[in-house]
Every structure is written in structure tokens, then in C-alpha cells.
Amino acid sequence: MTTRRAFLGAAAGALVLAGSGLGPALARGMPREVRIGYQKEGILAVVKQRGVLEARLAKLGVGKVRWVAFPFGPPMLEALGAGSIDIASVGDTPPIFAQSAGAPIVYIACVPATQNAILVRADSPLRSVADLRGRTVAVARGSSSHNFAMQALAKAGLGFADITPTWLGPADALAALTRREVDAWTVWDPYVAVAELQHGARAIATTSADHPGNSFYLANRGFAERHGRLLTAILEELRTTYRWADRNRRRVATAIAEITGVDRAAQERTIGRLRIALKPMDAAVVAEQQEIADAFHALKLIPHPIQVRDAVWSKPRGARAR
Numbered sequence: 001m002t003t004r005r006a007f008l009g010a011a012a013g014a015l016v017l018a019g020s021g022l023g024p025a026l027a028r029g030m031p032r033e034v035r036i037g038y039q040k041e042g043i044l045a046v047v048k049q050r051g052v053l054e055a056r057l058a059k060l061g062v063g064k065v066r067w068v069a070f071p072f073g074p075p076m077l078e079a080l081g082a083g084s085i086d087i088a089s090v091g092d093t094p095p096i097f098a099q100s101a102g103a104p105i106v107y108i109a110c111v112p113a114t115q116n117a118i119l120v121r122a123d124s125p126l127r128s129v130a131d132l133r134g135r136t137v138a139v140a141r142g143s144s145s146h147n148f149a150m151q152a153l154a155k156a157g158l159g160f161a162d163i164t165p166t167w168l169g170p171a172d173a174l175a176a177l178t179r180r181e182v183d184a185w186t187v188w189d190p191y192v193a194v195a196e197l198q199h200g201a202r203a204i205a206t207t208s209a210d211h212p213g214n215s216f217y218l219a220n221r222g223f224a225e226r227h228g229r230l231l232t233a234i235l236e237e238l239r240t241t242y243r244w245a246d247r248n249r250r251r252v253a254t255a256i257a258e259i260t261g262v263d264r265a266a267q268e269r270t271i272g273r274l275r276i277a278l279k280p281m282d283a284a285v286v287a288e289q290q291e292i293a294d295a296f297h298a299l300k301l302i303p304h305p306i307q308v309r310d311a312v313w314s315k316p317r318g319a320r321a322r
Helices: 002-020 022-027 044-051 052-060 073-082 094-100 142-154 169-176 190-201 222-228 227-246 247-260 264-272 285-300
Strands: 034-036 066-070 087-090 105-112 116-120 135-139 164-167 186-189 202-206 214-220
Touching: 034 044, 034 052, 034 073, 044 052, 044 227, 044 247, 052 066, 052 227, 073 087, 073 105, 073 214, 094 105, 094 285, 105 222, 105 227, 116 142, 116 190, 135 142, 135 214, 142 169, 142 186, 169 186, 169 190, 169 264, 186 190, 190 202, 190 264, 214 222, 214 227, 222 285, 227 247, 227 264, 247 264
Parallel strands: 034 066, 034 087, 135 164, 135 186
Antiparallel strands: 087 214, 105 214, 116 186, 116 202
16 A cells, blocks of 8 residues: 555656656756856857757756856856856856865866957057056956956066056946046956947957967856766757857847847957857866966965866766757
């Protein structure tokens, strides 16, 4: 009798799950939802708009994809480390600070970075990075522009001790530059393009000319360990969209302009100079990221050395997306 009751109870539970739409996800070990952190100005915003991940993951039994917007990378990685989101897309610097702090994150893919630039006003007497000695420079702490500023200064024989950094997010930094409260601003596209086109800002250094870099897709370590097949499917779908975006840049620029409300001309400039591709975390990419981590430790920006390779996800054997 007990066995029969247990069987009937299990069957009833299965019917409830089936009716709720959660049955397939639980049966296949899939999460009920996947939570993705993104910045509205990126290619990932186009992935969201097109709905391709929802369609792909629904076939695997995932009930929902939840998109969580962030203004820039550091707060996104705080959420990723805390387990509030499962996947994130950020520049090269936030993962280093996060790994140094012990956050449970792993790199899952690499993309070429959007252009960063050090901007000055059109009428500024500053003509090169060397001219920044003793000047006030706005930068978002822990962002990709933080690293770019460090590299550009080093190339000019300077360091952060030679300038007065003002730690500001993009919106506040633009206002500070136009109000002449800072002498220069280090930031990424599309803010670079907006400042150039709408405010006449002038770049004295850019990543495309001086320091091409990487951005990354990361996952919460626990999520990656539990859902290798799911991550494989997500990366496959992202790679397909990146290939489409590379062939359809004007459509991408239009889509992002609609999503963000940022001027289409600025988005076209941003997308026009962006290298669009999704790449694996190979040895060369890991080595480049390790150089940044070592430099940050040498400058005492992180308290102890880290090994980037320890935070690189390995696709599980036999993990096949269907």
C-alpha cells in the first residue's frame, strides 16, 4: 500500500510539474530560469532583442531567460559573484578585481573590446597622454577604462601618481568634462562616440591605435559546474548572433539606438569600428589577461597575485548542446 501511495503521489507531482511548465527543466537538470547581466549598448542587447536565446533554451527545458541591465561592469560582477545573476558580459578589468576578492566566477568566452579613449575638450591644450601630468582625469574605478588609463599612462612614462584620478561613472564624467571640472575623461564606446559627435570631444589616445584589448563573458562558478551543456548551448547561440552582427552592422547600430535611445550616428560610429567576434579563452587571451592582473598587483590595486587560468571554465567532456 505504501509503495502504491508513493507511486500515486509521485505521479500526481509529475502532473503538477507538467502543468506548471517546470517538468522538462527539472527532468533534464536544467534551471527554471537563466539570469543574464548585460549593458544596453552592447551586442548582447541585440541578442536580447532578437529573442534567440529564449528560443534555443526553451528547447532544452529552460522556462525563462531573465535579463538584468547594469550601467557598467563592476556592479555586474558583484551580482555575478553573489549569485544574483548567472552570466555576465564585461570588460577586462572587473574580472580581475572580482577574482582577487574571491568571487566564484569563471571566464567562458572572449570578445574584442569596444574602443576606449582618453578624451579632452575640443579647445583643450592637451595633445598627448604625456600632457596629463598634474591633470585631473575622470575614470570609472574597476572598469576597462581604468586598465586602459593605466596602460596609456605607462606608455607615456607616467603613472596614476602623476595625475589626479576622479572616480566617476560615465554620465557624471561627461558632465564633469563639459563643465570643465576635469581635464580629461577615459571611457568606452558608445560614450566616446557620443562625446565626439555631440560635444566635440577629442581623443588623445585610443585602444584601437595603442592598446587593443578584450572583453569577456563570465559565469557564476556554481552555475557553470552544474550546467555545462546549457553553457555550451548559450555560447553556440551567441557565436551565431555575433557572426550575424558582423555582417549586418547598420542593422545592429539601428537596433542598439532603439534600445538605448542613444543617437544612431553615435551607434553607427561605435559599431563601425568594433571588431565583432566570439572567441574561446585560449592561451594567448589568458596570458594577456594575466599581464593586466600582474600589473594591477604591482601597483597594489589588488592585494595579492592571482592566476587567471584558475578562473577559466573548461567545457565538460561529453557536454553537447542539442
